[in-house]
Amino acid sequence: MTLLSFKQKLYAALESHYPTSEIDSFFKLILQDVLNLSKIDFALEPNKLISENESLEIDSIINGLVQHQPIQHLIGFTEFMDLKLKVNGYVLIPRPETEELIRWILDDYSNTQKLEVLDIGTGSGCIPIALYKGLNDANVNTIDVSIQAIETAKENAKINQTNIHFIHQDILTTTQFSQQYDVIVSNPPYVRNLEKLEMQKNVLDFEPHLALFVEDNDPLIFYKQIAELAINSLKPKGALYYEINQYLGKETVDLLKQIGFKNIELKKDMFGNDRMVKATL
Ligand code: GLN
Numbered sequence: 542m543t544l545l546s547f548k549q550k551l552y553a554a555l556e557s558h559y560p561t562s563e564i565d566s567f568f569k570l571i572l573q574d575v576l577n578l579s580k581i582d583f584a585l586e587p588n589k590l591i592s593e594n595e596s597l598e599i600d601s602i603i604n605g606l607v608q609h610q611p612i613q614h615l616i617g618f619t620e621f622m623d624l625k626l627k628v629n630g631y632v633l634i635p636r637p638e639t640e641e642l643i644r645w646i647l648d649d650y651s652n653t654q655k656l657e658v659l660d661i662g663t664g665s666g667c668i669p670i671a672l673y674k675g676l677n678d679a680n681v682n683t684i685d686v687s688i689q690a691i692e693t694a695k696e697n698a699k700i701n702q703t704n705i706h707f708i709h710q711d712i713l714t715t716t717q718f719s720q721q722y723d724v725i726v727s728n729p730p731y732v733r734n735l736e737k738l739e740m741q742k743n744v745l746d747f748e749p750h751l752a753l754f755v756e757d758n759d760p761l762i763f764y765k766q767i768a769e770l771a772i773n774s775l776k777p778k779g780a781l782y783y784e785i786n787q788y789l790g791k792e793t794v795d796l797l798k799q800i801g802f803k804n805i806e807l808k809k810d811m812f813g814n815d816r817m818v819k820a821t822l
Contacts, residue, residue: 542596544578545587547571554603567612571602574616609742622671626697631689633752635667638810639728642784642817643668645808646724647675649780649819654678657720657776661712661727661767662686664752666694666705668726673703682706684715687751713766718774725771728784729763730755736788760789761796768800772822781820790815 542550548568555564572578575598576591591599605615613619613634618627621635622643628634650656656679660669663683673681683705685691691707698705712729732753737745744753755762764783771781781802785793790807797805802820810816 542591542599543588544572544576544583544591547591547596547599548583548587551599551603555606558607558609567606570612570616571599574618575599575602610747611743614747621665621667622674624667624670624674624697624701626665626667626670627693627700628665629689629693630747631687631749632664632693633748635665638812638816639667639784640671641808641810642726642728642782643671643675645817645819646672646726646782650724651675651677653723655680656723658682658724658726659684659718659722659774661725662729662752662763663694663707664690664728666697668728669694669705670698670701670703672724672726673698673705674701680706682708684708684710684712686711687749690749690752712763712770715766715770718770721774721776721779722771723776723779724782725767725775725779726782727763727767729767731760731763731784731786731789733757733760733786760786761792764793764796765800768797768802768820772801775822777822779821783818783820785816785818787814787816790818793818 551568552564569580572583576595602615611634613628618625619634622640626635654677656676658672658679658681660683663669663685669681669683673679688709691709695707730753733755735757775781794805794807797820804821806819807815808817
């Protein structure tokens with residue numbers, strides 16, 4: 542198969558499933574990550590032959606995309622804040638909104654040394670790994686209830702040359718933390734079942750429901766539990782950061798007030814949705 546015939550095959554297979562702009566980005570990613578080529582290489586040499594092995598790999602990626610499997614699962618990793626992170630069906634694919642949450646923490650603390658940090662619900666490890674990289678000599682700890690997520694995050698910590706402490710623990714049955722922290726951060730499950738209608742097939746069918754969903758009648762269960770633990774485990778100048786459900790900004794702020802946090806800041810993401818909260822004592 543030549544590069545050009547690969548391109549034609551990809552567009553023909555996917556045109557009834559995805560908008561062209563999305564197929565364009567699949568094309569670019571496959572060129573880059575499977576063939577190690579750029580779009581300029583393609584333009585210069587459209588008749589270049591693809592090896593037998595690469596053709597087989599591309600065919601299996603196209604089949605996966607037809608079934609709406611996430612491209613990141615098919616390629617095996619994703620890029621997030623200049624990090625390369627392995628992803629699979631046990632962890633959420635890191636979202637750009639989470640990058641904004643991390644940037645908020647880095648803006649507040651990148652000049653502070655030796656922070657004690659705790660992340661809850663690590664998934665791929667995107668939050669602790671990015672914080673370890675961006676902070677100065679921080680001690681970064683992370684908790685997850687899923688052993689498979691911890692295995693994936695450990696691999697990612699290693700690939701990205703970071704030293705993170707992993708704790709396999711269910712936050713909902715945790716009664717206290719073992720130390721005091723400067724920063725506690727979490728992107729817990731927050732999507733209500735009633736919001737399933739808004740979700741894409743690639744998310745619903747292939748990303749872990751354990752990391753995504755909460756019951757409609759108790760959507761802030763993780764926020765309440767973590768805030769109650771955090772209020773006793775933050776150092777006096779410490780802060781709690783959350784990624785939140787865009788429809789529950791006010792409710793999340795009210796909950797934090799009720800638990801006893803004094804300064805609470807709600808922030809929108811790049812799409813203009815309420816997405817992050819910072820709370821201090
Ligand atoms: N923002 C994610 C989504 O829309 C959900 C993340 C989460 O539940 N923590 O799929």
